[in-house]
Structures are given as C-alpha cells and as structure tokens.
Amino acid sequence: MTAVPHAVPTSPDALEAVLEALRPWLGDRLSTSAAVREQHGRDESYHDPMPPDAVAFATSTDEVAAIVRTCAAHRVPIIPFGTGTSLEGHIAAVRGGICIDLSRMNAIVEVRPEDMDCTVQAGVTRKQLNEYLRDTGLFFPIDPGADASIGGMAATRASGTNAVRYGTMREAVLALTVVTADGRVVRTARRARKSAAGYDLTRLFVGSEGTLGVITEVTLRLHGIPECILSAVCPFPTLTAAVDTVIQTIQSAVPMARIEFLDANQMRAVNAYSGTNYALAPTLFLEFHGTEAFAREQVEMVQAIAAENGGHEFAWADTLEERNRLWQARHNAYYASLALKPGSKGFSSDVCVPISRLADCVEATAADCAASSVLTAIVGHVGDGNFHVLFMVDPDNADEIAEARALNDRIVERALSMEGTCTGEHGIGYGKMAFLEAEHGPEGLAIMRAVKQALDPDDIMNPGKIVHR
Incomplete structure (x- = not known):
C-alpha cells in the first residue's frame, strides 16, 4: 500500500529564475553540487533518494522568509531539512525544488530557568541543547534516539524512549516561529503554559512535516533533572x-x-x-x-x-x-x-x-x-x-x-x-500516505486537504507528503 509519489520536475525556467535571485546574497550557501543535493534527498530508510535541484543554507528566520518568498513567486517547491534522520521519505524532493537546510540556524536563543522553558533555533539538536542545559539543573527529555534537530522533531511530532513519562513533542512545544508558504513570519503562541485564545496554531504546525510552513524557532518546556x-x-x-x-x-x-x-x-x-x-x-x-x-x-x-x-x-x-x-x-x-x-x-x-x-x-x-x-x-x-x-x-x-x-x-x-494508529512517532511523509484515509476516514482526510489548500494554495511546501492535492 505504500504510495510512491510521481516525481514531477520543477519548471527549468522557474528554477533558474529562483537561483538567479538567490545567488547574489546567498553566495556559496546556495549549492547545486550533485553530492550536496544527493545528501539532502536521502533519509535513513529504504526509500529511494530524490534530490532537490539546489540546497540553500539559511542562517536566520529573515533569510528563510526571503527564500520562501522568492520560491513562492515562481511556484518552486520548498523542502525543509534538519539532520536527515527521518524514516518516511519526508525530505524527498518529489517535484525537485529548493531544499532549505536549517542546520546553521543552531543558536540557543534564551534559556529561562525560572520558567523552565527555552527558545532555540530550529537547527539546534537535542544533544546540543542538553549539553548547554547541563549546569542549569534542567533537561529536555524528548529522546528519539537519533541526534535530531529540534525543528525536525517538532515538524514530525517526534517522541522516543522518555515519552511514557514526559510526553512527545506535542506536549513539549510551547510556541513556534514559522515561515508560511507566502513568506510571512508567524509566532504561533506566547509562553504561557495554557491558553484558550483562538485556534491552536502551535499544534497545527507540530507534526505538519514542512507541508504548511518552515519552522525556524521553537520554544520548549523543560524539566528538572531528577535527584x-x-x-x-x-x-x-x-x-x-x-x-x-x-x-x-x-x-x-x-x-x-x-x-x-x-x-x-x-x-x-x-x-x-x-x-x-x-x-x-x-x-x-x-x-x-x-x-x-x-x-x-x-x-x-x-x-x-x-x-x-x-x-x-x-x-x-x-x-x-x-x-x-x-x-x-x-x-x-x-x-x-x-x-x-x-x-x-x-x-x-x-x-x-x-x-x-x-x-x-x-x-x-x-x-x-x-x-x-x-x-x-x-x-x-x-x-x-x-x-x-x-x-x-x-x-x-x-x-x-x-x-x-x-x-x-x-x-x-x-x-x-484495535483503535491504534499507523504511526506513533515517525510521521507520514510519503511512505504512509496510503494509510491516512483508513485511519481518519474520508471526512478527516478532506479537512486535512482543506487546511493544506488554505495555507499552501500553490502546493509548494514539501509537496507529495501527508496528503495528495
């Protein structure tokens, strides 16, 4: 039942227009090298690699927004990339396009021990964060095994060995900074531990696998190191x-x-x-x-x-x-x-x-x-x-x-x-798309498609994942 998406190449003219627009200010942080592209189209699974047409190494939210706006103007696909440790084809460039590598956005923005939370850029890895927190008496408990990026973990709603006690990324994320498909920068929530203010935008983007926007910053709940x-x-x-x-x-x-x-x-x-x-x-x-x-x-x-x-x-x-x-x-x-x-x-x-x-x-x-x-x-x-x-x-x-x-x-x-799910933590990517209707029913799937259509009408955000358009 695994649905393998049909690879549709990006328009050469549109791609070239995007590359010409990005080269002057990204310089050598924009790569079309075959080796770099291959690395960014392959995850840790058996799925065939599908490399992007180019890789852009971003260093800030503003840069991500500028890259997204440029791609959106020419309807060129965008594939966010953290560390490449996913397992369901999440980073496959099924329509080519520009991969935005967030690994250089690895700053720990602020740790607030008195509130037991922190804000990090999306490229920070879980081991890096816990090393930084070591002297504060706090730790970040979500542990999927791989030294994944925090942004990638939020995007796939990761969990791991500590989930039975501390929950998953759904519980760990307090707020996100997200670049939407048209290049707007959105903060999904404040740092309060609870809120009843409108739709829960944070949970909408947690687990969205880059199909609704690019996560650039994450505010996380921390825990005290046990005695x-x-x-x-x-x-x-x-x-x-x-x-x-x-x-x-x-x-x-x-x-x-x-x-x-x-x-x-x-x-x-x-x-x-x-x-x-x-x-x-x-x-x-x-x-x-x-x-x-x-x-x-x-x-x-x-x-x-x-x-x-x-x-x-x-x-x-x-x-x-x-x-x-x-x-x-x-x-x-x-x-x-x-x-x-x-x-x-x-x-x-x-x-x-x-x-x-x-x-x-x-x-x-x-x-x-x-x-x-x-x-x-x-x-x-x-x-x-x-x-x-x-x-x-x-x-x-x-x-x-x-x-x-x-x-x-x-x-x-x-x-x-047995009233279970097809994926407890790896996500859907394209590897599990065929199971979504069986799990959620046609009505649930239709709502997911409607959300995708509303937030990404041109289907440029990690296309070919979660739901077909």
Whole structure:
C-alpha cells in the first residue's frame, strides 16, 4: 500500500529564475553540487533518494522568509531539512525544488530557568541543547534516539524512549516561529503554559512535516533533572511475559521514565553491535526517575510485577557511564539491526495501540515475523503502546521489499482494528500516505486537504507528503 509519489520536475525556467535571485546574497550557501543535493534527498530508510535541484543554507528566520518568498513567486517547491534522520521519505524532493537546510540556524536563543522553558533555533539538536542545559539543573527529555534537530522533531511530532513519562513533542512545544508558504513570519503562541485564545496554531504546525510552513524557532518546556536515576535490563522467558509486565506496570500507575521492549533477535543485534553481553531473550530496558526513596519504591513495585511474569534477573547500571552505555546500546538498535545484514536498508513499522491491546498486537505481529522470510527485529517504546518492526531489506530485491510491505500492511491493519494508529512517532511523509484515509476516514482526510489548500494554495511546501492535492 505504500504510495510512491510521481516525481514531477520543477519548471527549468522557474528554477533558474529562483537561483538567479538567490545567488547574489546567498553566495556559496546556495549549492547545486550533485553530492550536496544527493545528501539532502536521502533519509535513513529504504526509500529511494530524490534530490532537490539546489540546497540553500539559511542562517536566520529573515533569510528563510526571503527564500520562501522568492520560491513562492515562481511556484518552486520548498523542502525543509534538519539532520536527515527521518524514516518516511519526508525530505524527498518529489517535484525537485529548493531544499532549505536549517542546520546553521543552531543558536540557543534564551534559556529561562525560572520558567523552565527555552527558545532555540530550529537547527539546534537535542544533544546540543542538553549539553548547554547541563549546569542549569534542567533537561529536555524528548529522546528519539537519533541526534535530531529540534525543528525536525517538532515538524514530525517526534517522541522516543522518555515519552511514557514526559510526553512527545506535542506536549513539549510551547510556541513556534514559522515561515508560511507566502513568506510571512508567524509566532504561533506566547509562553504561557495554557491558553484558550483562538485556534491552536502551535499544534497545527507540530507534526505538519514542512507541508504548511518552515519552522525556524521553537520554544520548549523543560524539566528538572531528577535527584535519582536508576536504569536496568531484565530478560524474560517469553515475549508475552515481557509485554504483560509492561501492561501491568502501566496499569499499576508506576510513573516509569522509560520502559523499552526488545525481542531476542534485536538483543542479538545489540550485543554484536555494541559489545554487550545481554541474554538473547525478550528483554525490557527500564529507567526510574525521582527522589531516591521514590525511585527505589518504583523499582520494588516493578521487580515484583516482573517476578510474577518470570523476570528475575535485573542487571543494574549504577553509574552515569553505565547508564549512558545501556541507553546508547538501545539507541543504536536501528543500526545494529542493519549490521545483521550488511548492505540492507531499514523499513520500519511504527504502530501504536491502546495499552490494553498491546500484548495481542505484539504477539500476532511476532507470529507474522516468524513466518516471514524477511529478517526482522522488534523494538518499542511499549510504555505508551508504540512498537516497531524493522525489516532489513535488500533495496535492490523487489520481492523482498514487496514481502516487507505486505507484512507492514497487515501490522497497520491490525493496529487500526484495535483503535491504534499507523504511526506513533515517525510521521507520514510519503511512505504512509496510503494509510491516512483508513485511519481518519474520508471526512478527516478532506479537512486535512482543506487546511493544506488554505495555507499552501500553490502546493509548494514539501509537496507529495501527508496528503495528495
């Protein structure tokens, strides 16, 4: 069901007019180099690269607005680019056009410890921000694994390992500065923690994947660094035992910071890639935040639940260095899986279901994977019902890709039948466009198209993503 957009080239005359207008003031920050273009048309997935016609490296909101106005005047497409770590073809230039690279917009504008918030330019990465915050006693908790840009994370409504405790980018973003399709600069909200003033423009642009505007600044909610952080790994005799432990933990209202599931195949990949020696069994990676007494209380509760399900051997990471190594091994799971099959590309599912249906969904999915000839691994942020099957596919093997797509279709259909979603955090791009109507219905999809038409009537903002026009 994956919808591959038909590539429509940009008008050569329109493109040349835009390049002639941009060259005098961008200089060497406007590149038509084949290598630079190729880099900006490829994400981390199996999707074919679709390079833009040129890449403009912006350094300010005013520059982004000027680039957008120039492109809009000639109806030349615009593709925002952060770090290129997306997985659903978000940065593919399906109609050519100008890629606006925001990586040089990497200033931390202001940190306000007394309000526990900050404002950053879109090109700031999550690791850069947390390094800067280290001495303030605050941290930014959204952790998708990759060192993604904050603007890209807002655009894709990213989440990750801490979402079960701290939420996703939907909860983390207080306000945005956005350049719209006609080059206007809009501030979507003030810094107040709540507001009932009109339409929620911030949430409209969070998750819009560059199809409604270019995010240039983000104001974020921050959190205090916990007094005590405890991390552990616990293997289980069966997949069902591990998932049941997750469900019972969440239903018992234990405020877990992280609770991640990795199947046996994923653990084999992690050991080989990261030099660890974990049991080759369905495994939970866990983390507890709070005061020392409260964190210990959480540990005791989860250990009791795990023991009832056959999970007895908690391996603790007692130092910061050990915790970092544990979570880095988890974050490397994607690349570790690809290393099991050299030369392969990642095709990742991304379903999320209500927690009560998690065991049913994961077990049925595992059975599908066991019956497939495609190499797979399962990993997930299961505390909020979100998990991924990574298919390691040969990009030149059409039969293998077709089998992976068919299996992914079954996974999505199963999740939707359980009142779940086709994407918990990766977004739609063009890779999941075919599932939107099944999830939202024709009426919901029609409203999305109406929003796109209203804000981007010429369809120049990252065209070919989310909804067809």
